[in-house]
Amino acid sequence: MIAWHTVTSLQGRSVSGMRICHMHRRHIYQRPDRPTRYAVLLTMLMIGLSLVGPVQAQISGSSTPLSSISGLTPPERATALAVETLCPQLNPNVTAGGVGDLQLRCIEIIGNANAGNTNAASASLLSLAPEEIVAQGKSAVETSNRNIGTRLATLRGGITNLGFRRFTLHNDEPTVPYTLVASLAPFAAASSVVAASTPSNFSRLGVFANGTFTGGGKDATSQEAGFDFKTFGVTLGTDYRFTDNLILGIAFNYMSTNIDFDTVSFENTPAGGGIDTRSFGFSIYGTYYATNQFYVDGIFSFGRTHYDIDRRIIYAVPATDRTGALIPGMTTVNQTAQGDTHSTQYSFSIGAGYDFNVQGFTVTPFARLEYSRLNINGYQEAINDTANGSGLALEFDDQHVDSLLSVLGGQASYAISTGIGVLLPQIRIEWRHEFKNDARTITSDFVNDPTSTPLALRTDSPDRNFFNLGTSLSATFRGGVAAFVSYETVVGLAQVTSHSVVGGIRLEF
Numbered sequence: 001m002i003a004w005h006t007v008t009s010l011q012g013r014s015v016s017g018m019r020i021c022h023m024h025r026r027h028i029y030q031r032p033d034r035p036t037r038y039a040v041l042l043t044m045l046m047i048g049l050s051l052v053g054p055v056q057a058q059i060s061g062s063s064t065p066l067s068s069i070s071g072l073t074p075p076e077r078a079t080a081l082a083v084e085t086l087c088p089q090l091n092p093n094v095t096a097g098g099v100g101d102l103q104l105r106c107i108e109i110i111g112n113a114n115a116g117n118t119n120a121a122s123a124s125l126l127s128l129a130p131e132e133i134v135a136q137g138k139s140a141v142e143t144s145n146r147n148i149g150t151r152l153a154t155l156r157g158g159i160t161n162l163g164f165r166r167f168t169l170h171n172d173e174p175t176v177p178y179t180l181v182a183s184l185a186p187f188a189a190a191s192s193v194v195a196a197s198t199p200s201n202f203s204r205l206g207v208f209a210n211g212t213f214t215g216g217g218k219d220a221t222s223q224e225a226g227f228d229f230k231t232f233g234v235t236l237g238t239d240y241r242f243t244d245n246l247i248l249g250i251a252f253n254y255m256s257t258n259i260d261f262d263t264v265s266f267e268n269t270p271a272g273g274g275i276d277t278r279s280f281g282f283s284i285y286g287t288y289y290a291t292n293q294f295y296v297d298g299i300f301s302f303g304r305t306h307y308d309i310d311r312r313i314i315y316a317v318p319a320t321d322r323t324g325a326l327i328p329g330m331t332t333v334n335q336t337a338q339g340d341t342h343s344t345q346y347s348f349s350i351g352a353g354y355d356f357n358v359q360g361f362t363v364t365p366f367a368r369l370e371y372s373r374l375n376i377n378g379y380q381e382a383i384n385d386t387a388n389g390s391g392l393a394l395e396f397d398d399q400h401v402d403s404l405l406s407v408l409g410g411q412a413s414y415a416i417s418t419g420i421g422v423l424l425p426q427i428r429i430e431w432r433h434e435f436k437n438d439a440r441t442i443t444s445d446f447v448n449d450p451t452s453t454p455l456a457l458r459t460d461s462p463d464r465n466f467f468n469l470g471t472s473l474s475a476t477f478r479g480g481v482a483a484f485v486s487y488e489t490v491v492g493l494a495q496v497t498s499h500s501v502v503g504g505i506r507l508e509f
Contacts, residue, residue, distance in 0.1 A: 046409040066110060066125075067210060069118045075129035075221045075457050083109060085444065086453035098383075098448035101391030108331055111324030112317050120317040124333070127315040130394055132225045132261045134215035135218075135275060135444060136307060136343075136376055136461050137355075177216070204241040206480075211235070212255075214416075217262075219495035223460050225276075226262035226495075231255060235504075239285070248286040254301075273336070275308035279303055298350040300367025304342060310336040311381065313392050334388045339396075341379035347372035351407070359416050367408040375400055380447055393447040395457070404435040409468075420478040430468040437462045466492035 067080040085108035085228050105124075113121040125388040220226030232255070239249025259275040283302025289295045313336070319329040353366030376399040383390035411428035416423040439461040446453045472486030483505045490498040 009064055066113050075131040076125040079125045079129040082453050082455040086449050086451050091450045098391045101389040102448045107324045108317050108320050111320040115326050124315045127313050133257050134224045206508040207238045208506035209236050212502045214500040216498035221460055227259050229259045233259045240475050245289040251283045253281050273312040278306050278310045279305040293355045296352045300348045302346045304344050307341050309339045335383050335392055337381035337383050337393045339379045339381040341377045343376040345374045362410045365410045368403040372403045392450050394444045395447050396444045403437040406433045421475050424474045426472050428470040434462050434464050463494050482506045
């Protein structure tokens with residue numbers, strides 16, 4: 001006798017089952033007792049659950065959350081938290097396109113974590129974490145802080161002084177001020193020159209051009225990627241001396257910066273990508289001498305920067321099937337996420353100083369306040385590589401960075417008269433204190449994540465105190481021609497090295 005019946009599973013679905021009752025010797029068919037029937041049903045239910053169990057495991061994540069893997073850095077942990085949150089919400093039936101690729105990456109990472117391959121899971125999280133993006137704001141702000149004080153005035157201090165045609169080379173005291181934006185520059189004017197004649201209105205006009213190279217790097221921290229950078233810049237400007245005590249000018253600048261990240265993937269393959277920036281800006285500047293020794297000066301700047309970003313995502317993990325179970329072989333992920341965006345930046349600086357003349361030396365203590373505001377537009381990455389997958393692209397929110405610096409320092413110079421002109425060697429030291437530029441959170445999410453689960457990265461806190469050291473040599477020649485070269489470095493800025501060389505020429509009519 002064969003009996004058919006229908007049972008309902010714990011998940012609310014109906015499954016068909018067949019039970020065959022055994023025939024006894026007397027050919028009497030017996031109905032099994034109730035406990036036996038329930039045992040059969042329970043066995044069938046367990047078999048059904050075993051078929052969907054692996055899929056459910058990869059959706060739910062590991063018994064120990066991915067973000068609880070020991071030894072993760074803060075960016076890796078933030079990425080793990082996003083992955084373990086969004087992956088269970090993805091549709092397992094979508095296997096194509098960016099969403100399908102993101103689904104596969106989730107299965108691989110969580111599957112390896114479930115299998116105890118925490119090193120493989122950690123390596124993938126390291127590559128996924130977008131910690132390189134911090135360099136956008138950090139590089140821009142640190143460059144701006146230097147440029148407020150040196151991008152223009154470094155080029156003008158000693159060589160902007162009122163033109164060689166007005167000078168006679170002897171050791172009398174100057175009758176007019178010559179430092180000109182000295183609080184912003186590493187140059188002080190020669191104290192051994194004096195006015196020789198009254199210039200014409202046209203001779204009050206000066207033009208200058210200069211070039212800048214800055215190179216250095218930042219070591220990696222637990223929260224930020226390390227990188228090397230190179231910056232090339234050029235500045236063109238003109239100014240006019242309205243009175244012996246007041247000079248105003250305007251300048252245009254262009255800068256190009258290349259940032260290469262130090263991140264490495266498995267087998268020590270470079271995997272960090274980089275950021276290329278191109279910046280355009282203009283500045284208005286001026287100096288006013290209240291007395292022959294005391295001055296006040298300032299600069300206001302506005303600029304716009306374009307960023308091209310390549311973020312490499314390279315890692316290898318043991319292969320898994322669609323259920324998250326390990327299978328023989330390795331899966332290598334090699335994607336390049338590309339993005340581009342713009343930023344606007346404005347900054348100003350105001351300073352004051354006093355010139356002391358001591359036995360041929362000019363010693364100038366000065367103070368300055370610098371502020372800059374950087375606004376980086378949000379953007380979306382794109383991965384146009386179907387062969388290697390395209391599911392790990394991110395979308396970043398807007399970023400806003402504020403910096404407020406106080407600067408206290410001093411410079412000393414000594415004028416040397418020669419047959420061809422006046423040489424002016426100088427040294428300078430600055431103590432800088434940062435009041436703002438606090439640690440901030442950069443928020444993003446995966447482009448192919450329909451839930452828009454946030455991935456939040458926290459930047460390092462800034463170094464509040466550091467020093468700038470500089471030395472320079474300027475020369476003023478006959479005919480209103482002047483030139484200079486200077487070197488500057490940063491001391492006491494943790495994990496950062498920076499060396500800057502600036503050279504320029506100026507003509508007065």
